[in-house]
Amino acid sequence: MAKSRLTFYGGINEIGGNKFLLEDGSSRIFLDFGKNFGREKQYFDEPWITPRKEEHLLALGILPNLDRIYKKDAAGSPGVDAVLLTHPHTDHYDSIRWLRNDIPAHMTATTRAVILAREFSGSTGPSKDYHIGDWTKEGGQQVYRPMETLQPAKPIRVAGLETTAFQVDHSVLGSVGYVVETSAGNVAYTGDFRLHGTRGDDTRKFLQKAAEHEPAALLIEGTHVTESKIESEEEVERKVTKVVEDTRGLVVAGFAPADMDRLSTFHKAAVATDRTLIMTEKQAFMLHQLTSQGLFGDFDLKSKNVLIFRKERARSARYLDLLQDTYGGKVVEARDVRGLQERAILVAGLPDMLAMPEIDPAPGSVYILSSSEPFNEEMEISYDKLMEWLTRYGLPVFQVHASGHATAHDLRQAVETIRPKQVFLVHTDRPALYARFLEKLGFNTVKPIEGTPYPV
Ligand SMILES: [Zn+2]
CATH class of the missing domain: 3.40.50.10710 (Metallo-hydrolase/oxidoreductase)
Structure with missing residues (x-):
C-alpha cells in the first residue's frame, strides 16, 4: 500500500458532494465533506422526507461507510483526524453535521461566519443532535462542533501535516484552496474557483503558490467545462x-x-x-x-x-x-x-x-x-x-449573471501554472471531456472512481 493516498467519496462525475480522504501514514484528513444534493434528491424531498440521522444516508451509500467518524459511532478515537473546508457552499461542508464532534473542521473565519449565519437562521434540517450551532435559551449563539479558523497563507499543522490555505475567488466569501504536504509529495486542491470575479487576483496568487510547491497531485474542479461563458x-x-x-x-x-x-x-x-x-x-x-x-x-x-x-x-x-x-x-x-x-x-x-x-x-x-x-x-x-x-x-x-466557476480557458491556465504530476478531476459532470482536453495538453489526468485509493 502506498504510504500516501487519496480516496474519493463524492464530488466525482458530479457537481458537489465533495468528500476526498487524504491519508499519509497514520494521518487522515478529509478535504471538504459536502452534502450530495444529486444523490440525496433521488431519495429525499424536503420537507416531506429528509434524512434524520447518518444511518439514513449510510444505508443508501450516500455517506462513506467508514468506522468511527459518525456521531452514532462515538467510542474510541475518531477514524479521521480533521476536515479541511474550502468554502461555505452546502455541497462542500454540510455533511460535517453527521461527523463526530471530536473531528475538528478547519476553515477561514468568513467561512465559519457564513456557515453559522445559515445555522442560526435556518428553519428546517435534522434534529438538534446534528445542528452545527444554535441559539441558547438566553438568546446567545452556541457552536456545537469545533470550527477552527485558519489564516490564509499561514501554514498550520493538521494531523501532523503542514497545511496552507490560500484565498481564491468564488461566488461566496471566505473561499480558499489548499496545499497539504505529505511524505509522498504535495497535494493541492482548488476547491471551487474563478479568475473572472472581483478577486481574481487572489486566485492567481493561489495558483502561483501552489506551483511553487510543485505538487505531486492537483485536485481541480471543472464545473463549467461545457458551460463556459465570458462574464464578469x-x-x-x-x-x-x-x-x-x-x-x-x-x-x-x-x-x-x-x-x-x-x-x-x-x-x-x-x-x-x-x-x-x-x-x-x-x-x-x-x-x-x-x-x-x-x-x-x-x-x-x-x-x-x-x-x-x-x-x-x-x-x-x-x-x-x-x-x-x-x-x-x-x-x-x-x-x-x-x-x-x-x-x-x-x-x-x-x-x-x-x-x-x-x-x-x-x-x-x-x-x-x-x-x-x-x-x-x-x-x-x-x-x-x-x-x-x-x-x-x-x-x-x-x-444577468456571472458564474462562480472558472471557464475552460481559466481551468487550462490553472493547470498550466501549477504543472502537477497528476491531475485529479473533481466537481465536474464531464470528466471524460475534461480529461481529454488536459491530456492533449500533455497532462497526466485521473478520473477518480469512488472508493478506490490512488497513490499521491
Ligand atoms: Zn461552491
Whole structure:
C-alpha cells in the first residue's frame, strides 16, 4: 500500500458532494465533506422526507461507510483526524453535521461566519443532535462542533501535516484552496474557483503558490467545462444598473443568498439609480454577522439605500428578533414595499412570492434573475414555480449573471501554472471531456472512481 493516498467519496462525475480522504501514514484528513444534493434528491424531498440521522444516508451509500467518524459511532478515537473546508457552499461542508464532534473542521473565519449565519437562521434540517450551532435559551449563539479558523497563507499543522490555505475567488466569501504536504509529495486542491470575479487576483496568487510547491497531485474542479461563458461582476453591475434605469415599477431580483458580492453589486446599482435595496431577512442576518465581525466592509445595514423585508410568518425566530432589535427602523413589510416600489429593488426568491398579492407590482415591474449556479450547489431556486408566480404578476425576466466557476480557458491556465504530476478531476459532470482536453495538453489526468485509493 502506498504510504500516501487519496480516496474519493463524492464530488466525482458530479457537481458537489465533495468528500476526498487524504491519508499519509497514520494521518487522515478529509478535504471538504459536502452534502450530495444529486444523490440525496433521488431519495429525499424536503420537507416531506429528509434524512434524520447518518444511518439514513449510510444505508443508501450516500455517506462513506467508514468506522468511527459518525456521531452514532462515538467510542474510541475518531477514524479521521480533521476536515479541511474550502468554502461555505452546502455541497462542500454540510455533511460535517453527521461527523463526530471530536473531528475538528478547519476553515477561514468568513467561512465559519457564513456557515453559522445559515445555522442560526435556518428553519428546517435534522434534529438538534446534528445542528452545527444554535441559539441558547438566553438568546446567545452556541457552536456545537469545533470550527477552527485558519489564516490564509499561514501554514498550520493538521494531523501532523503542514497545511496552507490560500484565498481564491468564488461566488461566496471566505473561499480558499489548499496545499497539504505529505511524505509522498504535495497535494493541492482548488476547491471551487474563478479568475473572472472581483478577486481574481487572489486566485492567481493561489495558483502561483501552489506551483511553487510543485505538487505531486492537483485536485481541480471543472464545473463549467461545457458551460463556459465570458462574464464578469463589473459587467453584471453595468447590466443590472441599465435594467433598473429602464424599469418603471418595482425591480424584483433573485440570487444566491450567500453571495455577498452579488448583494454588493445590487446595492451599487440601487445607489446609482436612486433606489433602495430591500433585502431578505436571511441576507440581512448574514450581512449583520459578517459586518459585525469585520469580515465584510462594502456596506452594512446602517447604510443609506438599504432596508430589510419582513416576511409574513407564523412565528418569530431568534435571528428575526435580533434584526428587529438592532435595525428596527430599517424593517419594512409588504404594504410598505407597495408604497415605494418605483424607488425599490426587492430581493425575492420563490419563498418570498407570498408577498406579491399585497405588494401588487406596478405596471412595468420586472424580475432580474441573477443566478444560474448548478442547482445542486445550493438548490435555492425552483425555477418552474417561480415562473408561475412571475407569470401571475406579469413580471418579465432579465437574466444577468456571472458564474462562480472558472471557464475552460481559466481551468487550462490553472493547470498550466501549477504543472502537477497528476491531475485529479473533481466537481465536474464531464470528466471524460475534461480529461481529454488536459491530456492533449500533455497532462497526466485521473478520473477518480469512488472508493478506490490512488497513490499521491
Ligand atoms: Zn461552491
